[in-house]
Amino acid sequence: MNYNFNTNKMFFYFILFFSTMISISSNSWLGCWIGLEINLLSFIPLISNVNNLLMTEASLKYFLVQSIASINLLFFILMKMFFLKNFEFNKIYMILLNLPLLMKMGSAPFHFWFPNIMEGLSWLNCFILMTWQKITPMILLSYYFFNNFLIFIMIMNSIIGALGGINQISLRKLMAFSSINNLSWMIASIMISENMWLMYFLIYSLINLLMCMMFFMLNIFYINQMFFSNIKLIIKLTMMFNLLSLGGLPPFLGFFPKWMIINYLIINKFFILTFIFIMMSLIMLFFYIRMTYSSFILNYIKLKWFKIKMKNSFFSLFNIIYIFSMLGLPLSTLLFYF
Amino acid sequence: MMKFLFMIIFMIPLCFLQKMFWMVQMMMFFLMYLFLMLNVNLNIFSNLSYVMGCDIFSYGLILLSIWICSLMIMSSENLFKMNFYSNFFLLNIIFLLIMLYMTFSVVNLFLFYFFFEGSLIPTLLLIMGWGYQPERIQAGMYLLFYTLFASLPLFMGIFFIFDNMNFFMMYMMKFYNFNLYLLYISMILSFLVKMPMYFIHLWLPKAHVEAPVSGSMILAGIMLKLGGYGLMRILIIFQEINMKLSFIWIVVSLIGGFYVSLMCFCQIDIKSLIAYSSVAHMSIVIGGIMTMNYWGFLGSYILMIGHGLCSSGMFCLANINYERFHSRSLFINKGLINLMPSMSFWWFLLLSSNMSAPPSLNLIGEISLINSLLSWSSLTMIMLMLISFFSAGYSLYLYSYTQHGKFYLGLYSFYMGVSREYLMLMLHWLPLNIIILKIDYSMIWF
Numbered sequence: 054m055n056y057n058f059n060t061n062k063m064f065f066y067f068i069l070f071f072s073t074m075i076s077i078s079s080n081s082w083l084g085c086w087i088g089l090e091i092n093l094l095s096f097i098p099l100i101s102n103v104n105n106l107l108m109t110e111a112s113l114k115y116f117l118v119q120s121i122a123s124i125n126l127l128f129f130i131l132m133k134m135f136f137l138k139n140f141e142f143n144k145i146y147m148i149l150l151n152l153p154l155l156m157k158m159g160s161a162p163f164h165f166w167f168p169n170i171m172e173g174l175s176w177l178n179c180f181i182l183m184t185w186q187k188i189t190p191m192i193l194l195s196y197y198f199f200n201n202f203l204i205f206i207m208i209m210n211s212i213i214g215a216l217g218g219i220n221q222i223s224l225r226k227l228m229a230f231s232s233i234n235n236l237s238w239m240i241a242s243i244m245i246s247e248n249m250w251l252m253y254f255l256i257y258s259l260i261n262l263l264m265c266m267m268f269f270m271l272n273i274f275y276i277n278q279m280f281f282s283n284i285k286l287i288i289k290l291t292m293m294f295n296l297l298s299l300g301g302l303p304p305f306l307g308f309f310p311k312w313m314i315i316n317y318l319i320i321n322k323f324f325i326l327t328f329i330f331i332m333m334s335l336i337m338l339f340f341y342i343r344m345t346y347s348s349f350i351l352n353y354i355k356l357k358w359f360k361i362k363m364k365n366s367f368f369s370l371f372n373i374i375y376i377f378s379m380l381g382l383p384l385s386t387l388l389f390y391f
Numbered sequence: 392m393m394k395f396l397f398m399i400i401f402m403i404p405l406c407f408l409q410k411m412f413w414m415v416q417m418m419m420f421f422l423m424y425l426f427l428m429l430n431v432n433l434n435i436f437s438n439l440s441y442v443m444g445c446d447i448f449s450y451g452l453i454l455l456s457i458w459i460c461s462l463m464i465m466s467s468e469n470l471f472k473m474n475f476y477s478n479f480f481l482l483n484i485i486f487l488l489i490m491l492y493m494t495f496s497v498v499n500l501f502l503f504y505f506f507f508e509g510s511l512i513p514t515l516l517l518i519m520g521w522g523y524q525p526e527r528i529q530a531g532m533y534l535l536f537y538t539l540f541a542s543l544p545l546f547m548g549i550f551f552i553f554d555n556m557n558f559f560m561m562y563m564m565k566f567y568n569f570n571l572y573l574l575y576i577s578m579i580l581s582f583l584v585k586m587p588m589y590f591i592h593l594w595l596p597k598a599h600v601e602a603p604v605s606g607s608m609i610l611a612g613i614m615l616k617l618g619g620y621g622l623m624r625i626l627i628i629f630q631e632i633n634m635k636l637s638f639i640w641i642v643v644s645l646i647g648g649f650y651v652s653l654m655c656f657c658q659i660d661i662k663s664l665i666a667y668s669s670v671a672h673m674s675i676v677i678g679g680i681m682t683m684n685y686w687g688f689l690g691s692y693i694l695m696i697g698h699g700l701c702s703s704g705m706f707c708l709a710n711i712n713y714e715r716f717h718s719r720s721l722f723i724n725k726g727l728i729n730l731m732p733s734m735s736f737w738w739f740l741l742l743s744s745n746m747s748a749p750p751s752l753n754l755i756g757e758i759s760l761i762n763s764l765l766s767w768s769s770l771t772m773i774m775l776m777l778i779s780f781f782s783a784g785y786s787l788y789l790y791s792y793t794q795h796g797k798f799y800l801g802l803y804s805f806y807m808g809v810s811r812e813y814l815m816l817m818l819h820w821l822p823l824n825i826i827i828l829k830i831d832y833s834m835i836w837f
Contacts, residue, residue, distance in 0.1 A: 320550070
């Protein structure tokens, strides 16, 4: 057991997770803001790498975007404090407070940084960016949730996420757009209830984790690499089922959160919203399937001289999670017993 | 009902063993005979347990799906011989069977949708995985997106209904009536795509042409019937609005059926011809269901089962030719009566059943459907006449083009039909023509 732990990274990961806890458990807006700042400053060293220009650029961009967002957040918090009474709700202030949070999580009108930064990260950092970094802004959004405005944002997220991914060949950008699309479902779920959001977020991060780990271990960054390389069939199939699960096709686990959200949206009479979500998830499904053509068609011309070696050997450990992600739907009702 | 599900589930470990190809097939036959013993009541749900139950309608279709699934394994022996992912193939078919079994046996509307969609993935895998040309990707995408595009609104519709009824149970749905246009369209359209109705049928010939024989068999045999089954179940709550709007579907599908049967004459690919002929048959079924009368429902039930067996058998025949000629073109598949006279006999039997010649289920089905459509409007007489005339026409066309004349001179080597193939064809044909001896089970529901 001579794992060579990078203690610096351990430290920053700890602070990253801890800062999220600070801001989601804080009971004043200022505390939330502090958590966000610590979060930003701990994520920067994690993604920057002196040897890789792309990563450095990504960390710089991330810093710029996030710091602008948090400056605005601070400004609007203070403005709200000065001009509004306690517990007074004002539409303008709600929008003003929602906007920087949307910017923080890479939601639609401010989504442009998101695929760009994803392009410069390693898969594990991509995973952190797509899931963990969204927790804080999402929870903060739920404190001050302006329905009429955010429904607009949801529709924008859904459409931009779906249309942005159509012509992509970079898997990281695809996953980024898929994350933007999923953001719309997540905001919708937090509109319904926080438990719903928790469930959606957990299942989304599970599937996303598996996808990112798979891409990480196989060292795949572009769509055509799926065709080039001699990956074992079973691995390709698990990858395909995971993507279908992410797309929300029925027999897989990913269907469950979408089912729940559609159910509640329909009960609350959000018909047009649901229709847009559903039709856009169809487009999402299109490019998920395009990513996995190579595993759908069992025989095709392979290049024999490419050998892919799995980076880590703990694939077998992931098998159980894979099986859960593929066939976990019957078990998913257990999530109601939280 | 659960015991049969468990039997299918416990067949899964067999797929992971080597040389268990025929074992799985035997187990499916065994399952089918066990299921045949099920005590079923005619028009009420019996054997209710958990979310499952079946009336005569789901009973027949479950029998059909188990039967077709086992025949699918039988017909694709080549996969086993070449070891072309044969274990994965078996797993896929068993998964498909689970989905189909559940689709037909659940009494919960949402779960019905769930398994209805779930059967799409194994079918897609069959077509894209074991198909032949690179175009199979396109065909698979057509299949997936045609059906998903229409069925996601169905998903919304089911929850809308749930919101109003506060339950999902199918057998209680008859106490409700929804008189809403958008809801009606969103609930109906998915099944019409699956059937397929004339304007939205384009995915079907594409999928058939690219699919391997097993994919074609399951598509023609069961997938199209899912649409009819769902339509019959769902129309219960739309009786009033369907009275107003049913003419659209009936007119489109009858005229389309006639047009499609004309298009059958233009085909040079055997499989594509059979695919178009099944679109034509399904158009009468849609007409029969949409009239919502007794004759229409039982006629479409009988025709669906008859067509499932018959067209699946014809796809087997097409594949038997394809394995020998390596082509499905009518210009190459010629003069087979010289080469395989006894196979020609089976061509005759199945094609005559396809043109609904006397002892077949298709005959009973078509007669009932003609009754129902004529009682709906006597104007349908014209189209019905043309459809049944041309269905005889293209069956005859297919028969005489493949069997008569000189055989293809470029043919280098050939082998005769093997007993597995004859058995397979007989297992298609026999139930098709023997059920007529006890047809009152399907004819007298009330």
